Structures are given as C-alpha cells and as structure tokens.
Amino acid sequence: MDEVEVVVAHSERATLRVGDVFLKVDPDQARIDVEVRAMSLAPVPTPAVLWHKPPVLAVAALPGTTLGSLGGPSTGSRAAWAAAGAAIRKLHDAPLPPWPGRGKGLDELAAELDDECELLVTNGVLPSAVVTRNRQVAEAALRPWTPAFTHGDLQIAHVFVEGDEVTGIIDWSEAGQGDALYDLATFTLGHEEHLDDVIAGYGTDIDLEVIHAWWSLRSLLAVRWLIEHGFDPSAPGCEIDVLRSRM
Template structure:
C-alpha cells in the first residue's frame, strides 16, 4: 500500500502524494479552476489532470526531479537550467491568459504594508527593510505583460537530463511581468541566473531581476512566518534581503 505523504499543508491549502498521484486541496476552488485552465493553455509540459472536484484536484506525477530547493545548491546542470529558460521563454511568448494579476499600484501598496509590518514587529532591522524597498522600486517600471506562471519556484520546474519534463503549481498564473518569473526561479540561486538567461535567449535587465528578488522576499516574509515557514533559513528570503543590502 502506498503511504500518504504530506507535501505541503497550511490553512489555505494542502498537497498530498499517494504513489504517483498528487491531491491538491484548496479552500478556494477558484484557485484550482485557474490552475487547470492555465495548464490547458500553457505551451510547456504540465502534469496530467486525472480528475477534479470543487475543492480537490488530482494530478499525475511528472518525470524527473526539481531544479533544486531554496537554501541548497541546485543539482541541475547548466544545460538543464538553459532548457528551463527556453521553456519559460516559450510560455512568455504564448497568447495571454484571460485573467489579470494585481496592478503595479496594488503590488506597491501591499509591499509598503509588508515593510511597515516587518519594521513595526522588529522582524528585520529598519535600514535593511528600507534599503530593499528602495531596490524593489525598479520592478515598477513599464513592462509588457506576458503569460506568466506567477510562482515559478525552482521546486516547481522538473527536468530529466537536460529536458524539462513538467512545470507544476499554476494557481498564480496570469498576465504578468516576465522578469518576475525569472526572478522567482533564481531567488537564492543567483549563481544559476546566467545559465537560465542563456536558454531564455533575450536581453534582460538583471537589475530588475534583483529588484524582484527584494520585492518577493519582503512581500512573502510575513505570510511565510504566519503559515509555519522560516524565511530565516540559510539561503532563504532573509538571506536574499541581507545580500541585497550588502550589495548596495
């Protein structure tokens, strides 16, 4: 009998694995609707949908292994990272999905609220938060929206050899900033950025990617803390913010 493995679980959603089947349980069925439609539209490998109920989605496991984990060196080869970059470029060149992400104004307002919370609660030194907020401002430049994954963590991109075998967790997919996807993939793995961009195949402003590293880390920290995760683990969000502070 296959054991039930809890992949992730918190108050909003949970993912379980039973053999080669993943069960995603979400308190908001709209998230699963977006995920299924995004996978249908995306021109890249995605998991097979086995069945769906209002709050539960069953997906087949994809071949291969994730590009890596936050806080650990990536085991994937430079060619695998380049293949991932090419897959992301293919996604970004696809027709736009019919739904939108938050506007820059909404993102900026939320970011300011998160910075205020981090300082008011003594979670991080004020000067570190303020400097990273300044770095993040560059992300709010004009940009052309693309079909964006929206949560393209390296644990969501699977490869086998030098082939991308699947991209998972599409509930945040929307019209979005292409450099946000590239930034999320390389958060805490700056050493892999050149290989990713070699496959992505276009001129990219690395300073904007760094801005998104700061933005993402500032914006995610409270959520991580409140849902039982630790952004202060080695290589995680707090280390990203400290590196940006030292770089500046």
C-alpha cells in the same frame, strides 16, 4: 500500500502525494479553475489532470526531479537550468490567456510593500537598514510592463527535469497575464549563481536591475506570511538571506 506524503500544507491549501498521484486541496475554486485552464493552454509540459472534484484536484506525478529548492543546493546541471530558461521563454511568448493575472496593480502593490516594510521593522523581524535598502532596490520593479503568459509562482521546486530536459512545470494556480521578469526572478530567487544559465536559455536581453528588484520585493512581501504559516524564511539561502545579500 503507498504512504501519504504531505508535500506542502498551510491554512490556505495543501498538496499530498500518494504514489504517482498528487492531490491538491484548495477551497478557492477560482484558483483550481485557473490551474486547470492554464495547464491546458501552456505550451510546455504539465502534469496530466486525472480528475477534479472540488475542492480536490488530482494530477499525475512528473518524471524526473526538481532543480532544487529555495535554500537548498541545486541538483541540476547548467544545461538543465538553461533548458528551463528556454521553456520559460516559450511560455512567455505564447498567446495571452483569456483572464488577467491575480497580481495587484502597481499602486496597490507599492502600498502593500510600504505597509509590509513598516510591519517588518515595527515587529523587529528585520533591521531597519535591511528593509530600507531592499525597499529602494524593489522600486525598479514598480514600472509598467508588457503582459506575458506567466506562471505566477515559478519557484525552483515547481520545475522538473530529467537529465538536461524539462519534463514538466507544476502548480499553475497563479497563472495569468503578468510580468515576465517576475517569473524569471521567482525562479532564480536564492540561486543567483544560475541566473546567467537561465538567461542563456531564455535567449534575450534581460534587465538585471528589475530581476534584483523582484528578488527584494517578493522577499519583503513573503517573510511575515511565511513566519505566520509555519515556514522559516531565515533558513540559509531563503528570503532573509536574499534580503541581506542586497546590502
């Protein structure tokens, strides 16, 4: 009998694996609806939807393995990272999905970032110098961008490869119209050594200052949430290391 594996779980949602089936439990019906629609429209391999009975979505497992995880070593070759870059470019070049992204506007995002930076320092989570420096770096991300079809949470653990080929991308609940460079930054967060490989596969010039800015911005916004939900952003290679590397 297959065992139940808890892939990820916190107060907002959980993902379980039973054999070759992933069960996503999410009380936010809008997120599940976006996930199903995005997978049907994305021009890249995605998991097959087996059934959907709110609040549970069942999808088939993908062949292959992930390229790695934040804070862990990459198990993929340089060619696999480049193939992932090419797949991401294919997504970004696709027609826009007919719904906006779930992200915040620039003014709201800047206000949230300022509040979060203040809390990180006040609560002694990070030294003031680290927060101040990364807030300065993050400023470059707060600019207008041309919307693209984005995944919205393109962590390295969401991209599966087999050999040097991408076999699928999972977890589309944050997909929508967004900043293409945010996807690229999320994907390479904590794995700066593979940024050149991803860009080579992506096939166009990238504003590296904005990539660095999104690394800082995403990490600053994530640290406190991760701690409050039982994760460790101070583990080697994770968000706090990313923030310290900007010093």
